Amino acid sequence: MLLLVGLVLCLTSAHALSSFPQKFQVGNLDEDMVVKCNTSEEQVTWTLNGEAEPMAELVTEGRTLTILGLDLPATGNYSCWAGSVLLDTTYVLVRSTSPPGKEGMNISCQADSYRGSLRCSWRAPSFTVFRARLMRSNGSFSDWVHVAGRRGRFNASLIDPSFCPFAEELHPLQLHLEGLSDNSFINLTVHFFIRDIVQPDPPQELTVRRRGDQLHLSWAPPASWPLPRSYFALLYRLQYELPNGTQVNKDLEGTEEMSLQEDARRVRISCRDPYASPTWSPWSAWQEVEVAQQRGPAVH
Known part of the structure; x- marks a missing residue:
């Protein structure tokens, strides 16, 4: 019973994510993870979601904190301090072990012309926020677009700055998605040609x-x-x-x-x-x- 109560307290203390944290790390379930405090201080103290004594297996050494056997109760906001001064913050997440497939997320994209702009939508009820960007086979990519969901439905308007309407489309465009729940992270890539998703506006x-x-x-x-x-x-x-x-x-x-x-x-x-x-x-x-x-x- 005490273990169950502790698990509930840890899960409910996590901050609900409505946007991507400025700094975050993703680890694999049941594997160790190292978090570093970006500071010149030699000795720091750590909190997890504001708690000075987090209910997680932690080993601290100087500016480094090691999470032993990362699990869901150990996810959240890790902050390092020098006394009462906040030095650095890192949000820790677990990589989703069973992310919804592309078919399950029902990802679809549509362009109204050959101008390099398109709209994409997908479903992911268990995730609260995504970010999306377009990538090319030559390594070029657009800026991240942050997308908040509504009832598990996400919609993004994207622009490919390197798209040329007169060039032959030899390689597919890539839509790269990263999503967060309060304690999990997923990423996936979808490939398509603009010519296959064009649906003009009405005449x-x-x-x-x-x-x-x-x-x-x-x-x-x-x-x-x-x-x-x-x-x-x-x-x-x-x-x-x-x-x-x-x-x-x-x-x-x-x-x-x-x-x-x-x-x-x-x-x-x-x-x-x-x-x-x-x-x-x-x-x-x-x-x-x-x-x-x-x-x-x-x-x-």
Whole structure:
């Protein structure tokens, strides 16, 4: 019973992490870990989560503290002191022995164009904070983006500063994630090509004009889609609804206008990259078609 009470006290005394500590170390479960105090002082005292006598197997020698057989009760905030003066702080975590796999975390990324920016999301209910960055095979990487979760769901907006939209994509981009709970640490890397995750925004400026018995339609690429249009082509899918409720699709490439012979009551449009990702953009809003005026009988 005393052992159980001690374990509960140690676990509840740990500080809940809402951001990455300025300095932290990760160790393996049941292995020794050495923590060093960054100071010129020869002798220091240590606390764990503010407790002067932590319930953990510790050996101190000068500026060095050794945790014998790291376990969950031994994780937390280790601080070294010279009297009442705080010298240094290190947050100690255990490397997760059974981290959720990429499939279990449901990691997905999406880009709206070839501009080097993308959005990623994942699930990890047992972790409280993540940080993410993009990495290239040549060793270059972006700055860390810190991500706080909500109900175990994490979303990050990332920018690859070395991305070139005109260069051939020979090597996949890497998404590197590091996550913390109050006492555990995970890290993993996901590889993908930008061309495989591109989903354009909906086309814009869809207009419908009636010209006699025909409908003339025109539109523009999404504002986020890169230029020039001759290089970054788009395949369009026009959908229109007939008066009887039937919906008809037409795929169009190399044009941003067309004429319809059929009588439609509303139209909308989508697009995708014709050479890479097969993912269509969301539909634009329905555009209602002006009802054709009926000619009355001739008067004699």
